[in-house]
Amino acid sequence: MKTIVTWSNNDLEIRNTTGGQIVGTENADDQGFTPIELLTSSLGECIVISLSRLLKRDDVSFEEKDLQVTVQAHKAEKGPSRVERFTVDIQLALDLDEKYRKRLIKSAQRACTIGNTLKSGAEITYHDGGDDK
Numbered sequence: 671m672k673t674i675v676t677w678s679n680n681d682l683e684i685r686n687t688t689g690g691q692i693v694g695t696e697n698a699d700d701q702g703f704t705p706i707e708l709l710t711s712s713l714g715e716c717i718v719i720s721l722s723r724l725l726k727r728d729d730v731s732f733e734e735k736d737l738q739v740t741v742q743a744h745k746a747e748k749g750p751s752r753v754e755r756f757t758v759d760i761q762l763a764l765d766l767d768e769k770y771r772k773r774l775i776k777s778a779q780r781a782c783t784i785g786n787t788l789k790s791g792a793e794i795t796y797h798d799g800g801d802d803k
Contacts, residue, residue: 671686674686681694681695681702684708706753713741713756716784716785720778724778736762737762738763739758741758
């Protein structure tokens with residue numbers, strides 16, 4: 671899994687190896703996604719995908735509009751610039767038994783790679799592309 675980020679016409683071009691592309695921005699007032707918005711959207715997308723897979727596995731009928739996740743990032747007030755906390759609001763427009771609903775959400779949380787990574791942390795290695803290797 672790899673994404674490539676480059677400047678293009680004063681925008682950040684973010685693309686993957688399969689041809690997908692989105693526009694990033696450094697300014698929240700400009701059109702495009704800021705780095706924090708990309709982070710929160712990754713978490714939200716992961717939860718939605720996990721929920722849909724679990725519902726399909728359990729043979730529960732649903733439409734795409736039945737699943738919505740809103741993720742809010744809360745930046746740390748002290749220390750290094752970072753997101754300190756995320757709030758994830760899961761909206762399921764489905765008539766589900768409360769016990770199943772809670773189990774479904776808990777299972778989606780456990781299945782979400784992005785959420786698990788954010789909770790546990792990950793090693794980051796930086797390389798200078800100009801270095802001789």
